[in-house]
Amino acid sequence: MAPAEHTGAAPERLHALDAVRGGALLLGIVLHTTLSFIPAPTRIWIIQDSHPSMTLGVLFFTIHVFRMTTFFLIAGFFGHMSFHRRGGGAFIKDRLQRIALPLVVGWPIVFAAMVAVVFWAASYPNGGPVPGVPRWPPVLPAFPLTHLWFLYVLLELYAAALVLRLGVAWLDKSGRIRAGVDRLMGLVMRSWLAPAILAVPIGIALNLDPTWVGWFGVRTPDQSLITNLQAVIGFGTAFGFGWLLHRQVDLIRIWERRWLLNLVLAVVLIAASFALAIVPRPRPDVIRFAGATCYALAIWTTTFAVIGVALRFLSGFSASRRYLADASYWLYLIHLPIVMALQVALSSLDWPWPAKFAAILLVAVPVMLGSYQLMVRHTFIGTVLNGRRMPRPEKPAGAAASPAAT
Known part of the structure; x- marks a missing residue:
């Protein structure tokens, strides 16, 4: 069975999904900015600020629930779109350019900067x-x-998706398996229990981990080249769901229609998950089970809510949103050493936490946006990251002869 075509308002609605993808990356900057302020019995970050904040702890918890699941779902959706627009060979070349190359080239630079900040932080309380x-x-x-x-x-x-697709294409020459998968996707998306159905795999993974900590949700594979099982299940489910969802684009309208219900449920589930996460240890098994189950439900309900809100309110084109979506990749790649340095510099100052938190963002974000505009947007770096080079705005005719230009 051939992939479903875009219909009706689908092209316009992709502006909303692009905004969600960019927003997920930008929220990562906010999340990492909260880390030095989170009150904890032991230090969890390179610096612990002199003015901790439980409010920022709640903000960290809330963002962490849905951000990466949402990102990987959108990545799978756009990945399938790109594959069918470009073809297999061009898709692989594009992913190597836009994903592998930034990782190989960017990691040593960013890591060296982070190490320098860590050594600097060691001189602070x-x-x-x-x-x-x-x-x-x-x-x-x-x-x-x-x-x-x-x-x-x-x-x-991406590699797993391509291998699976080759296997399915070889086994399913009649298209029956793909047609069945499409029907199943439709049934899940139309069901009011869709978030609960998708929460089952990651819920089981969280419950089977006796060391799971509700504060940090799905274990991020940031310290190993072998991706941990929770990340494979949690983010792999999201990516695969997004990949298959693009075969029937109009199904995303269901999220738009149910945005308010999902948003209310998301708030309730996040609040319940947070309450269970802060229960002092040792915790009874029933509390750990309830916390993991509630967290898994919160992941998917909030993901549905965020995308639904975007589809409802952000479907139209916006030049500013498009600019931020384009810039978000670069900002996320470079932000961490910059944010870390500002956290260290402000950590011992006797300022209230709202002033420190705002100061970090108000310094870091404009600096990073400036670097994007000057160094990335109209250069080969922008071509590598965003797949195209933005044309520079042309000067008005006669500008060179104006007094200001002499």
Whole structure:
């Protein structure tokens, strides 16, 4: 069976999905900015600020619930779109350029900058290397992928999708299997229990992990070249669902129609998950089970809600949203050492936490946007990251002869 074609308003609606993808990356900057402020019995970050905030702890928890699942779902959706627009060979070349190359070239630069900041943080109270993090050089498969782990996992998922697709195409020459999968996708998407159905795999994975900590949700594979089982199941399910969903694009309208219900349920489930996560240890098994189950439901309900809200309110074209979506990839790649340095610099100041948190973002984001505009958007770097080079705006006729130009 051939992939379903875009219909009706689908092209316009893709603006909303592009905004969600960019928003997920930008929320990562906010999330990492909260880390130095999270109150914890032991230090969880390179610096612990002198003015911790439970409010920022709640913000961290909320963003962490849905951000990467949403990102990988959108990545799978756009991955399938790109594959069928480009063809297999061109798709592989494009992914190597836009995903593998930034990882290989960018990781050493970003990691060196982060190490320098960590050494600087060690001279501050409550600063320095986080206990338990492997030291350099690593013993493989341990490896500090840092926040760029998502690129590594994306490459794994693209490879898996291509291999599975080849296998299905060889076995399913009549198209019956693909038609059956499409019908199943339709049934799941139309069901009011869709978030619960998709939550089953990651819910089982969380419940089977006796060391699972509700604060940090799905274990991120940032310290190893072997992706952990929780990440494979949680993010792999999201990517695969997005890949298959693109075969029937109009199904995303269901999220738009149910945005309010999913948003209300998401708020309730996140609140319940947070309450269960902060229960002091040792926790009874029933509390751990309830926390993991609630968290898994929160992941998917919030993912549906976020995409539904975007489809409802952000489907039209916006030049500013498009600009931020294009810039978000570069900003996320470079942000962490910049944010870390600002966290260290402000950590000992006797400012209230809202002032420090705002100061970090108000300094970091404009600097990074400036670097994107000057160094990336109209250069070969922008071509590598975004797949096309943005034309520079032309000067008005006669501008060279104006007094200001002399």
